[in-house]
Amino acid sequence: QGATKWRMQALWGGGTTPMLYEEKFCDRVRELTGGSLDITPFAGGQIVPSAQAFDAVRGGAFEMMKTFDGYTAGKIKAHGFSSTVPFGFPDADQYEAWFYERDGLAMAKESYEPAGLTYIAPTVYGEEPIHSKVEIRKIADMDGLKGRFVGLASAVMADFGVSVSPLPTSEVYSALDKGLIDFADRGDIKANYEEGIHEVAKYLILPGVHQPSTATAYVANTGAYSRLDDQQKAALEVAAREVSGALRQNIISANGEYLKKYQEAGVEIIDLAAEDVAEARGKAVESWKAAAGEDPLAKRMMESQMALMQELRLL
Amino acid sequence: MESSLILVFMFTSLVVFMLSGAGLAFVLGAIAFISTILLWGPSALIVAVLNTFETMTSEALMAIPLYVLMASILQKSAIIEALYDAMETWFSGVNGGLAVGTIAICTILAAMTGVVGAAVAAMGILALPSMLARGYHPPLALGAICAGGTLGILIPPSVVTIVYAITAQISIGKMFAAGIVPGLILAGSYAAYIVIRTWLNPALAPKPEQASAVPLSAKLAKTKSLILPGLVVLGVLGSIYAGIATPTEAAAVGVLGAAASAIVTRKLTLPMLSEAAADTLRVTAMILWITIGARAFISVFVATGGADSLLNFVETLEASRWIVLGVMVLVLIFLGLFLDEIGIILLCVPVFLPIVTVLEFDPLWFGVLFMITAQMAYITPPFGYTLFYLKGVLPEGISIGQVYRGVIPFFLIQVVVLILFALFPSLVTWLPEMLSARMK
Amino acid sequence: MTAIAEGITALNRLLFALAKWLVYAIVLLMLWEVLSRYLVQAPTSWAPELATLIFGPFFLLGGPYLLHIGGHVAVDVLSERATGGFAKILKIIGFILAAAFGAILLWFAVPLAVQSWEYGETSYSAWNPVIWPAKAFLPLASALLLLQALAEIVLTLGDEEAA
Numbered sequence: 001q002g003a004t005k006w007r008m009q010a011l012w013g014g015g016t017t018p019m020l021y022e023e024k025f026c027d028r029v030r031e032l033t034g035g036s037l038d039i040t041p042f043a044g045g046q047i048v049p050s051a052q053a054f055d056a057v058r059g060g061a062f063e064m065m066k067t068f069d070g071y072t073a074g075k076i077k078a079h080g081f082s083s084t085v086p087f088g089f090p091d092a093d094q095y096e097a098w099f100y101e102r103d104g105l106a107m108a109k110e111s112y113e114p115a116g117l118t119y120i121a122p123t124v125y126g127e128e129p130i131h132s133k134v135e136i137r138k139i140a141d142m143d144g145l146k147g148r149f150v151g152l153a154s155a156v157m158a159d160f161g162v163s164v165s166p167l168p169t170s171e172v173y174s175a176l177d178k179g180l181i182d183f184a185d186r187g188d189i190k191a192n193y194e195e196g197i198h199e200v201a202k203y204l205i206l207p208g209v210h211q212p213s214t215a216t217a218y219v220a221n222t223g224a225y226s227r228l229d230d231q232q233k234a235a236l237e238v239a240a241r242e243v244s245g246a247l248r249q250n251i252i253s254a255n256g257e258y259l260k261k262y263q264e265a266g267v268e269i270i271d272l273a274a275e276d277v278a279e280a281r282g283k284a285v286e287s288w289k290a291a292a293g294e295d296p297l298a299k300r301m302m303e304s305q306m307a308l309m310q311e312l313r314l315l
Numbered sequence: 316m317e318s319s320l321i322l323v324f325m326f327t328s329l330v331v332f333m334l335s336g337a338g339l340a341f342v343l344g345a346i347a348f349i350s351t352i353l354l355w356g357p358s359a360l361i362v363a364v365l366n367t368f369e370t371m372t373s374e375a376l377m378a379i380p381l382y383v384l385m386a387s388i389l390q391k392s393a394i395i396e397a398l399y400d401a402m403e404t405w406f407s408g409v410n411g412g413l414a415v416g417t418i419a420i421c422t423i424l425a426a427m428t429g430v431v432g433a434a435v436a437a438m439g440i441l442a443l444p445s446m447l448a449r450g451y452h453p454p455l456a457l458g459a460i461c462a463g464g465t466l467g468i469l470i471p472p473s474v475v476t477i478v479y480a481i482t483a484q485i486s487i488g489k490m491f492a493a494g495i496v497p498g499l500i501l502a503g504s505y506a507a508y509i510v511i512r513t514w515l516n517p518a519l520a521p522k523p524e525q526a527s528a529v530p531l532s533a534k535l536a537k538t539k540s541l542i543l544p545g546l547v548v549l550g551v552l553g554s555i556y557a558g559i560a561t562p563t564e565a566a567a568v569g570v571l572g573a574a575a576s577a578i579v580t581r582k583l584t585l586p587m588l589s590e591a592a593a594d595t596l597r598v599t600a601m602i603l604w605i606t607i608g609a610r611a612f613i614s615v616f617v618a619t620g621g622a623d624s625l626l627n628f629v630e631t632l633e634a635s636r637w638i639v640l641g642v643m644v645l646v647l648i649f650l651g652l653f654l655d656e657i658g659i660i661l662l663c664v665p666v667f668l669p670i671v672t673v674l675e676f677d678p679l680w681f682g683v684l685f686m687i688t689a690q691m692a693y694i695t696p697p698f699g700y701t702l703f704y705l706k707g708v709l710p711e712g713i714s715i716g717q718v719y720r721g722v723i724p725f726f727l728i729q730v731v732v733l734i735l736f737a738l739f740p741s742l743v744t745w746l747p748e749m750l751s752a753r754m755k
Numbered sequence: 756m757t758a759i760a761e762g763i764t765a766l767n768r769l770l771f772a773l774a775k776w777l778v779y780a781i782v783l784l785m786l787w788e789v790l791s792r793y794l795v796q797a798p799t800s801w802a803p804e805l806a807t808l809i810f811g812p813f814f815l816l817g818g819p820y821l822l823h824i825g826g827h828v829a830v831d832v833l834s835e836r837a838t839g840g841f842a843k844i845l846k847i848i849g850f851i852l853a854a855a856f857g858a859i860l861l862w863f864a865v866p867l868a869v870q871s872w873e874y875g876e877t878s879y880s881a882w883n884p885v886i887w888p889a890k891a892f893l894p895l896a897s898a899l900l901l902l903q904a905l906a907e908i909v910l911t912l913g914d915e916e917a918a
């Protein structure tokens with residue numbers, strides 16, 4: 001009997017660290033299924049743009065994808081809360097706990113079900129930094145600056161007085177270089193260093209309050225998924241959970257290595273005070289509520305996250 | 316299907332369909348659709364639509380209508396005709412002076428945009444009528460515009476360079492700096508070729524009557540025709556480099572400048588704006604519908620593993636580092652015959668870069684070689700995107716055959732320059748290294 | 756048949772003539788954004804996004820009429836030399852490819868545009884507009900391209916009868 005062959009559209013560029021982890025994911029699934037499930041990963045943008053993968057998997061062009069729910073938050077409001085929440089969980093482990101130990105995973109599955117898609121598991125990792133040309137020592141310093149943010153963060157940062165320009169990722173370097181904007185988010189600490197952001201922004205602000213923790217997701221076409229046997233389904237879940245931990249720890253370790261490189265390049269690393277961030281989180285709740293609107297699932301997700309945050313004394 | 320068979324199938328069917336004389340956009344789309352149904356499954360046709368949604372909202376591609384509109388307004392307000400008139404007077408002693416001037420304008424435009432379609436279509440509107448009106452040999456004029464129009468890839472800002480830098484994980488700033496000197500050397504080589512060629516055969520570029528007798532005062536008098544285009548250029552470059560606008564927004568500043576210039580020359584009328592808009596939509600729709608077809612073609616090519624056998628061959632190649640490098644460049648040139656640059660970067664760079672690193676070549680330097688092969692891909696007959704973009708703005712009576720003939724010498728110059736940079740990497744690396752040394 | 760074909764052509768000509776003005780809207784929106792960011796230090800959340808939403812309908816609506824005026828670039832090295840019936844066959848092959856292109860885009864774009872409307876899909880930006888109106892222009896333009904390609908076939912064959 002031949003192996004089941006799947007195509008997976010991933011998020012990342014070929015050769016990048018997170019893409020290597022997607023290749024590991026596919027290897028691990030092959031290993032756990034004795035080769036009966038053979039997934040070929042495609043780098044982000046190679047076949048369809050990452051933001052369009054949702055419809056490509058629904059339509060059956062791919063059997064599964066690695067996606068970022070933020071791309072579909074315009075369709076499914078709940079996805080704003082299953083991807084990244086500005087001023088949300090400060091620790092990736094807390095966010096992952098919400099998925100696995102609370103009802104996060106169940107609600108994520110629920111959000112995809114009507115679209116004919118099956119949510120398999122998240123990959124959760126920590127903050128993305130803020131790069132600035134001007135000193136930002138506290139959240140209030142951002143008031144009146146020109147910043148680049150996208151998604152829900154663009155609305156939340158605007159609520160904190162930032163003049164937000166939602167520039168494309170490819171324009172961030174030049175826009176900082178030429179002074180079109182004062183500060184920006186882009187990718188993770190390592191990727192931004194490799195693009196040379198330290199050459200154009202002399203301050204690196206931590207924690208990246210606009211994106212303190214992030215979840216990307218393995219999602220399959222329900223029709224294709226239902227034709228898998230139990231071993232294959234279990235293999236997807238096991239491999240996904242392994243990759244989540246492994247990538248997160250890789251990022252933690254790389255962050256340490258690369259923060260040193262930023263300092264060697266003359267970048268000052270500024271740590272925002274925990275109380276300052278916590279106070280801002282309280283204010284951000286209003287933006288969260290606006291984003292959830294009247295959508296029942298989005299509201300449930302938000303309330304479930306807020307409940308855990310309150311128990312952890314984050315709110 | 317075997318991946319090498321897919322490669323042969325898609326390449327040959329492209330050539331065959333293309334020769335039928337059907338619109339290029341539909342040829343690309345039709346082959347993509349047939350291959351998708353045969354090799355991937357009919358449901359995957361959805362991919363063409365999803366890619367189109369993305370094309371529809373591309374901030375970078377929006378530079379195309381803006382630069383075409385700017386060019387069209389400038390052209391219709393007699394400002395460009397005056398500029399070429401002046402160039403004719405200034406360069407009356409230089410062989411092929413207008414074509415050299417065109418290369419100079421292309422170089423300036425390259426510093427404004429990195430979207431090749433925008434530059435070539437704009438130059439086709441700006442430069443071509445003036446050169447043809449003065450009896451320039453059409454292939455020479457067409458070749459100069461095609462080659463000059465691709466300079467924007469190397470000279471910053473450039474979308475292709477940014478995508479390469481992001482995929483190769485190297486500094487965008489260094490990659491930009493690395494392109495400047497090679498870009499200028501290429502421009503200089505094009506100009507040198509034009510001067511030598513027209514010196515050997517003056518009939519290719521007729522000089523004006525009383526060529527030698529133009530007094531200095533007459534030359535100076537014509538200098539004022541430089542003011543308006545100069546101000547437009549200043550507005551665009553100034554708004555980019557002073558941090559006022561993104562490159563695409565700067566193109567809108569250029570349109571404003573062109574319209575203001577048209578007011579000065581009293582040519583700004585509603586019918587003129589209407590004609591300029593019609594030109595713009597014609598050219599933009601032509602380029603973007605090709606883009607829709609091309610994206611569909613690349614998707615199915617990648618998804619079915621069309622290039623896998625080529626890439627695997629390079630990966631397993633055990634030969635001297637220079638032979639491996641040569642093979643990589645040849646693969647890039649071959650894929651460039653029928654894929655677009657962004658597609659090639661996403662496909663090849665992740666495979667080639669580890670090899671480049673193992674062979675201890677500089678990824679920055681390899682990036683510049685890559686950008687030059689990208690320029691070559693844009694002008695290689697029979698399938699080079701600039702050739703088609705330019706064809707779309709050609710006056711009646713000029714066939715694509717003449718465009719094909721025109722680009723061949725410029726293609727050969729690119730080959731020579733490519734070899735030059737391969738042999739002397741410091742030509743590429745000294746500027747970025749000097750800049751980063753100064754920053755420390 | 757010929758009357759219908761000419762009607763389709765007239766419709767696409769009209770849409771082309773209307774759509775071309777959108778480029779000035781794009782210019783004004785971009786300039787407005789530059790001014791509001793640079794002069795008043797307050798970039799709008801909507802101007803650049805509205806410009807990108809107009810860009811798609813702008814170039815899509817140009818495509819069908821471009822087919823009529825021969826504006827879609829082709830390699831004419833061989834077809835230029837063809838004469839009589841063979842030239843006509845080559846022309847019709849080209850229009851069939853264009854019709855197939857339009858038909859397939861239409862077939863797959865309609866459900867996606869409808870779903871976008873059902874979801875009330877927004878762009879999830881600070882401005883957060885619904886985006887189905889922009890998406891709907893793809894099936895619309897595809898349908899118009901299909902119709903124009905069929906019209907061109909009718910007009911090409913009609914030439915023969917007249918001759």
Ligand code: NA
Pocket residue numbers: 424425426427428429430466467468469470471472473
């Ligand atoms: Na450029």
Ligand code: NA
Pocket residue numbers: 651652653691692693694695696698699700
């Ligand atoms: Na080519």
